[in-house]
Amino acid sequence: MTSTMNVKIPADRIAAPSPWRAFGRMVGTLWSNGKARLGLCILAFFVIVAVFAPLIAPYGPKDNGFERNADASAAHWLGTTAAGEDVLSQLIFGSQISLLVGFAAGILSTIVAVLIGLSWGYMRGFPGEVVGFIVNLFLVIPGLPLMIVIAAYLQNGGILMIIAVIVVTGWAWGARVLRSQTQSLRGNDFVTSAQFSGDSRARIVFREILPNMTSIIAGTLFGAATAAILAEAGLEFLGLGDSSIVSWGTMLYWAQNSNSLLTGQWLLLFAPGLCIALLALSLTLINFGVDGISNPRLREGKGR
Numbered sequence: 001m002t003s004t005m006n007v008k009i010p011a012d013r014i015a016a017p018s019p020w021r022a023f024g025r026m027v028g029t030l031w032s033n034g035k036a037r038l039g040l041c042i043l044a045f046f047v048i049v050a051v052f053a054p055l056i057a058p059y060g061p062k063d064n065g066f067e068r069n070a071d072a073s074a075a076h077w078l079g080t081t082a083a084g085e086d087v088l089s090q091l092i093f094g095s096q097i098s099l100l101v102g103f104a105a106g107i108l109s110t111i112v113a114v115l116i117g118l119s120w121g122y123m124r125g126f127p128g129e130v131v132g133f134i135v136n137l138f139l140v141i142p143g144l145p146l147m148i149v150i151a152a153y154l155q156n157g158g159i160l161m162i163i164a165v166i167v168v169t170g171w172a173w174g175a176r177v178l179r180s181q182t183q184s185l186r187g188n189d190f191v192t193s194a195q196f197s198g199d200s201r202a203r204i205v206f207r208e209i210l211p212n213m214t215s216i217i218a219g220t221l222f223g224a225a226t227a228a229i230l231a232e233a234g235l236e237f238l239g240l241g242d243s244s245i246v247s248w249g250t251m252l253y254w255a256q257n258s259n260s261l262l263t264g265q266w267l268l269l270f271a272p273g274l275c276i277a278l279l280a281l282s283l284t285l286i287n288f289g290v291d292g293i294s295n296p297r298l299r300e301g302k303g304r
Contacts (some may be wrong), residue, residue, distance in 0.1 A: 008043025030287060037290025042282035046275075050095040059086040061093035061246040069263055078267050082258035090246050091271050095207040097247035098279065101159060101232040105166040106225030112167065113174030113220055118213075120175065135179075138172035147231060158242045159167045162235055166228045174220040181216055219290040226283040233276050248272035255260050 030036045049056060059066075064084040072079045080088035120131045147169045154161045185191065186209070194204045210217075235241045236249025243250055255268035 003052075008278065009015075021260050023072070030286065031289075034129060035285045039282040039287075039289070042278055046095050046099060046279055046282070047219055049092055050099050053092045053096055055085075057089040057092040057300055059089040061085070061090050065091070069258075069265060071265075072267065078232035078271055079256060079265055081268060082260075083254070087251075087268060087271060090251055091275065093246050093252055094248045094272065094274065095279075097159065097245060098229055098232065098249075098276070101163055101166070102225045102229035102249075102279070105163045105170070105228035106221055107225045107230070108163065109167045109170040110174060110217065110221045112171040113178060113224075114210070114217060116180050116211060117175035117178025121179040122201060122205050122209070133176065135172050135175050138169070139176065143169050144234075147235065148238065148240065151235050159245065162232055162241050163228075165235070166231050170227055172229070174224060177220065178213065178216065182209055185212055218285055222283045222287050222290060226280050229276065229280055229283075233272075248276050286287025 030040065062085065066076065066080045066084045066086060068080060068084045069082055070076055070080040076086050076088065078091065080086055081090070116131065116135065120128060120135065123131065147165055149169065150165045151161070154165070182205070191204060191208055194208050199208075230240070232247070233249035233252065235257070236243070236247055237252045241247075241249065241255055249272075251272040252269060255265075255272075258268075260266065260268040267274060
């Protein structure tokens with residue numbers, strides 16, 4: 001009997017793999033998935049454009065000394081805006097704001113979801129019911145109207161305001177998913193072993209259970225980043241953000257205000273809209289690879 005217990009006690013070491021080794025396996029699985037590989041390539045393109053925007057863009061994003069409402073030409077590949085600004089330059093610099101807001105809000109909302117979801121999944125009794133009521137309240141309230149109301153109340157707060165609004169309205173769904181997974185892992189042998197060893201609840205949750213949900217957390221992150229990018233563009237398009245900055249959402253906002261479709265400058269709407277769609281598509285494709293990590297049956301060329 002003693003030898004059996006000696007074998008089971010160190011199981012917590014097996015349950016908590018090296019973070020770098022787990023990350024390497026995750027990247028390898030993502031790259032082996034064709035859809036995820038395409039998504040990674042598209043995302044890498046936008047990241048490179050955003051990082052090297054000052055070197056790639058032919059003009060400054062707010063240079064307005066050009067002809068107004070000019071059509072596409074050799075000097076201005078996508079034409080100019082009603083204020084005399086180069087559309088291509090704004091498109092390149094706009095990637096910085098969209099990526100910043102998307103990943104900052106996605107990471108923050110994922111952190112909130114992890115903290116609440118794992119704690120909620122391990123709780124029992126009245127505290128868990130209180131957390132469940134709060135999470136269900138955020139899930140029941142429609143996200144977009146709540147986001148519009150908060151953004152309108154905190155208008156002119158800049159990028160930080162938009163990130164805060166997206167985080168406040170976007171963590172609940174991820175918390176519920178992580179809570180369900182935590183409950184399924186709570187009864188496993190390595191958790192029971194840690195409990196008998198006298199480990200605290202915080203250590204059990206974040207050292208024993210958390211490493212086994214890496215793929216689900218990654219999927220939550222990419223999903224939250226996708227929603228954040230679309231939400232930022234939507235709020236800017238509605239004029240609830242900071243219209244003085246250059247982002248794909250503000251490009252759509254000013255294009256609508258200048259009636260670009262009536263003047264025949266459909267590129268002012270099409271170009272930023274296409275970039276938003278491609279960036280969201282890249283994150284969605286990467287999620288297919290994340291699904292392959294969490295469910296091996298979904299990996300391409302395997303499970304059949």
